[in-house]
Amino acid sequence: MTGNPAAGKRYTIYDVAKEAGVSPSTVSNALNGTARVSPKTQQRIDQAIAHLDYTPNANARALRKTSSRIIGVILRDISSEYYAQCVASILQRALDEDYVVLTSDAHFRQDVMEKSVAALVERRVDGMMFIGGHSDEDSIRSVHEAGIPLVLGDRYLEGFPCVQFNNYDTMRGIVHAFYDAGYRRFGYLGEMLMNQQNLQMRFGGFERGLDECGISDENRYISLTEYLNVGKMQPAYEQFTKYLRATPPKIRPQIMFSSNDMVAQGIISAVLRSGLRVPEDVAVIGFDNISIAKYCTPSISSVEQDPYQLGDACFNLLMQQIHHRETENIMLTQRVAIRSSAPLAAENIERYGLQLYEEE
Amino acid sequence: MTGNPAAGKRYTIYDVAKEAGVSPSTVSNALNGTARVSPKTQQRIDQAIAHLDYTPNANARALRKTSSRIIGVILRDISSEYYAQCVASILQRALDEDYVVLTSDAHFRQDVMEKSVAALVERRVDGMMFIGGHSDEDSIRSVHEAGIPLVLGDRYLEGFPCVQFNNYDTMRGIVHAFYDAGYRRFGYLGEMLMNQQNLQMRFGGFERGLDECGISDENRYISLTEYLNVGKMQPAYEQFTKYLRATPPKIRPQIMFSSNDMVAQGIISAVLRSGLRVPEDVAVIGFDNISIAKYCTPSISSVEQDPYQLGDACFNLLMQQIHHRETENIMLTQRVAIRSSAPLAAENIERYGLQLYEEE
DNA sequence: CTGAAAGCGCTAACAC
DNA sequence: GTGTTAGCGCTTTCAG
Numbered sequence: 001m002t003g004n005p006a007a008g009k010r011y012t013i014y015d016v017a018k019e020a021g022v023s024p025s026t027v028s029n030a031l032n033g034t035a036r037v038s039p040k041t042q043q044r045i046d047q048a049i050a051h052l053d054y055t056p057n058a059n060a061r062a063l064r065k066t067s068s069r070i071i072g073v074i075l076r077d078i079s080s081e082y083y084a085q086c087v088a089s090i091l092q093r094a095l096d097e098d099y100v101v102l103t104s105d106a107h108f109r110q111d112v113m114e115k116s117v118a119a120l121v122e123r124r125v126d127g128m129m130f131i132g133g134h135s136d137e138d139s140i141r142s143v144h145e146a147g148i149p150l151v152l153g154d155r156y157l158e159g160f161p162c163v164q165f166n167n168y169d170t171m172r173g174i175v176h177a178f179y180d181a182g183y184r185r186f187g188y189l190g191e192m193l194m195n196q197q198n199l200q201m202r203f204g205g206f207e208r209g210l211d212e213c214g215i216s217d218e219n220r221y222i223s224l225t226e227y228l229n230v231g232k233m234q235p236a237y238e239q240f241t242k243y244l245r246a247t248p249p250k251i252r253p254q255i256m257f258s259s260n261d262m263v264a265q266g267i268i269s270a271v272l273r274s275g276l277r278v279p280e281d282v283a284v285i286g287f288d289n290i291s292i293a294k295y296c297t298p299s300i301s302s303v304e305q306d307p308y309q310l311g312d313a314c315f316n317l318l319m320q321q322i323h324h325r326e327t328e329n330i331m332l333t334q335r336v337a338i339r340s341s342a343p344l345a346a347e348n349i350e351r352y353g354l355q356l357y358e359e360e
Numbered sequence: 361m362t363g364n365p366a367a368g369k370r371y372t373i374y375d376v377a378k379e380a381g382v383s384p385s386t387v388s389n390a391l392n393g394t395a396r397v398s399p400k401t402q403q404r405i406d407q408a409i410a411h412l413d414y415t416p417n418a419n420a421r422a423l424r425k426t427s428s429r430i431i432g433v434i435l436r437d438i439s440s441e442y443y444a445q446c447v448a449s450i451l452q453r454a455l456d457e458d459y460v461v462l463t464s465d466a467h468f469r470q471d472v473m474e475k476s477v478a479a480l481v482e483r484r485v486d487g488m489m490f491i492g493g494h495s496d497e498d499s500i501r502s503v504h505e506a507g508i509p510l511v512l513g514d515r516y517l518e519g520f521p522c523v524q525f526n527n528y529d530t531m532r533g534i535v536h537a538f539y540d541a542g543y544r545r546f547g548y549l550g551e552m553l554m555n556q557q558n559l560q561m562r563f564g565g566f567e568r569g570l571d572e573c574g575i576s577d578e579n580r581y582i583s584l585t586e587y588l589n590v591g592k593m594q595p596a597y598e599q600f601t602k603y604l605r606a607t608p609p610k611i612r613p614q615i616m617f618s619s620n621d622m623v624a625q626g627i628i629s630a631v632l633r634s635g636l637r638v639p640e641d642v643a644v645i646g647f648d649n650i651s652i653a654k655y656c657t658p659s660i661s662s663v664e665q666d667p668y669q670l671g672d673a674c675f676n677l678l679m680q681q682i683h684h685r686e687t688e689n690i691m692l693t694q695r696v697a698i699r700s701s702a703p704l705a706a707e708n709i710e711r712y713g714l715q716l717y718e719e720e
Numbered sequence: 721c722t723g724a725a726a727g728c729g730c731t732a733a734c735a736c
Numbered sequence: 737g738t739g740t741t742a743g744c745g746c747t748t749t750c751a752g
Contacts, residue, residue: 012745014746032747037721055478058479058484079447080444087438095472101464116455119458291592297658372728372729382739383740384731401737422744
């Protein structure tokens with residue numbers, strides 16, 4: 001709090017050393033615990049630091065050391081509750097471990113992704129996390145080739161450390177569970193799969209389940225639309241409204257699966273505003289279990305995949321990578337939240353090895 | 361793409377200089393456009409850079425220059441769609457302007473806030489943004505005293521550059537509008553106001569409106585609860601369910617105002633699950649206009665305050681601060697999205713100078 | 721336990 | 737147009 005130098009200008013370790021009557025290296029040692037410092041000296045240094053309101057310059061430190069203690073996080077799209085919560089957990093872990101986080105949002109664009117990656121490389125981040133990515137393999141490979149530790153979150157790419165959810169098994173199990181409960185016509189509405197590996201797994205599990213249950217093509221309504229990559233509810237709403245209008249009741253799916261809760265809500269909305277009922281006419285199940293899902297009318301059945309757990313696991317894995325420890329990919333377990341939009345008995349869920357999400 | 365040095369180790373400007381047969385300063389000039397470089401030399405340098413896959417070290421640059429081209433963003437709580445979207449717009453602007461963003465989430469805690477601020481100061485950020493803060497005046501003042509440019513977003517603090525929304529006028533106007541439409545008993549459910557200036561303004565405008573309309577105390581139901589600072593829907597739901605059970609119909613509010621859409625949905629949920637109707641028995645109006653609001657059943661009337669506009673304005677203001685230009689505080693205009701949970705004729709809204717949010 | 725000196729990678733004077 | 741050199745603030749040998 002003592003008078004600072006001109007704006008921007010701050011005191012250096014030399015100023016502290018002079019004030020404390022020791023050498024800069026001793027101050028450095030005291031600051032970092034690099035070598036023992038006598039209690040007396042320590043105290044004088046502490047006083048000087050407090051007196052000058054000295055703050056070490058982390059950029060200078062990063063320049064000198066091999067590590068910057070910066071990690072970079074690149075998201076496919078930060079502007080959803082789900083990924084925001086994931087980031088929140090990463091930020092917390094980082095703060096605890098004295099890392100600082102450079103965040104970047106590619107919002108689905110390859111060029112933005114490349115520029116973001118370049119910026120992080122220039123800052124000499126100690127490691128990077130790619131969360132929920134999309135058609136950006138080149139960027140990832142280039143980071144890897146530059147020798148920068150990296151981790152992929154909520155996706156999988158051969159040869160890279162990953163944290164994934166068990167999308168395939170979950171979807172497959174849910175299909176079986178609803179089949180057992182008497183459902184015979186199934187629908188899916190979601191984004192184009194393209195390079196989104198997590199969505200591919202979901203859809204793969206879905207189809208596998210249908211195959212195993214002997215559901216024929218005419219009893220499947222499948223719509224993968226690129227519009228959903230941008231907006232969520234509006235396109236889902238419009239698309240499904242149109243579909244309902246054009247399709248006789250006997251043909252339309254008894255249950256709709258969707259790629260996230262926003263899309264699910266769009267579908268529900270379409271059903272209700274078309275004068276039909278959820279779940280009696282069409283049941284709907286979402287993904288992500290966003291916080292509002294429980295309170296919607298009807299409440300939305302959803303697949304929960306804990307974003308905090310995701311962030312946490314990514315952080316752990318990245319730390320291991322940075323410290324050159326052996327790592328194994330992490331598979332996190334999704335849980336099924338059964339609510340009004342697609343009701344089901346708990347035992348139906350658990351029979352297929354799925355975990356039930358219990359409301360608090 | 362040529363073989364990199366050992367992991368982490370990268371080529372320097374000297375390597376590029378040697379490869380191109382020029383001096384480091386020429387490379388620097390070529391890189392930064394600091395001085396004219398002959399086309400031939402430029403080309404040789406470009407080749408060398410490409411050949412070595414050279415990336416400048418931004419930390420070294422930051423050490424040497426007066427600016428780090430890092431900005432710090434500290435959020436009260438990043439884990440909501442609203443603030444995530446605000447961050448998204450900041451990230452985009454930053455990328456365009458060649459800044460890099462260190463993000464921090466205080467999640468309402470003073471100690472976390474302090475540690476975050478310290479970390480950003482160590483990195484010598486060129487400026488900081490405090491978005492949606494809370495009881496952290498000391499941190500802000502200390503940053504200011506350290507001579508670091510800063511901006512406050514979605515809040516106001518005397519003496520600091522701020523970007524705010526017109527909370528007071530909006531709330532006041534809405535009260536009048538609903539009064540005109542015949543409503544006589546008003547309620548408010550939200551977080552404790554404490555140091556949250558934006559909430560204080562909202563509540564202040566609310567009370568002012570009621571006073572002007574001559575609404576007596578017994579026709580006001582006001583609940584400011586600290587539980588809402590943590591969860592949103594669950595506590596709102598529980599609280600309002602309890603309230604409804606304990607309160608005779610003639611006394612309960614005809615319209616409930618709430619501090620955000622999550623709370624609004626909690627209230628709506630409580631009303632519906634108590635066997636009452638929205639809006640016939642209790643109308644409900646939220647805040648933030650999150651993307652799902654339009655698609656809930658009933659759709660939620662809400663006050664829209666564009667998070668992208670907020671982020672953008674904060675970024676602009678911070679740039680001005682950094683470049684020592686004169687700045688004026690920015691007041692952004694909220695818009696009222698009228699939907700089923702609290703219907704109202706458009707002219708009622710516009711009569712009080714409020715802007716109507718038109719659905720796309 | 722403490723100090724002197726070199727150097728991390730870059731830019732900015734200032735020569736040429 | 738280009739090169740030489742010093743130094744940003746720190747850590748790290750290596751002596752003492």
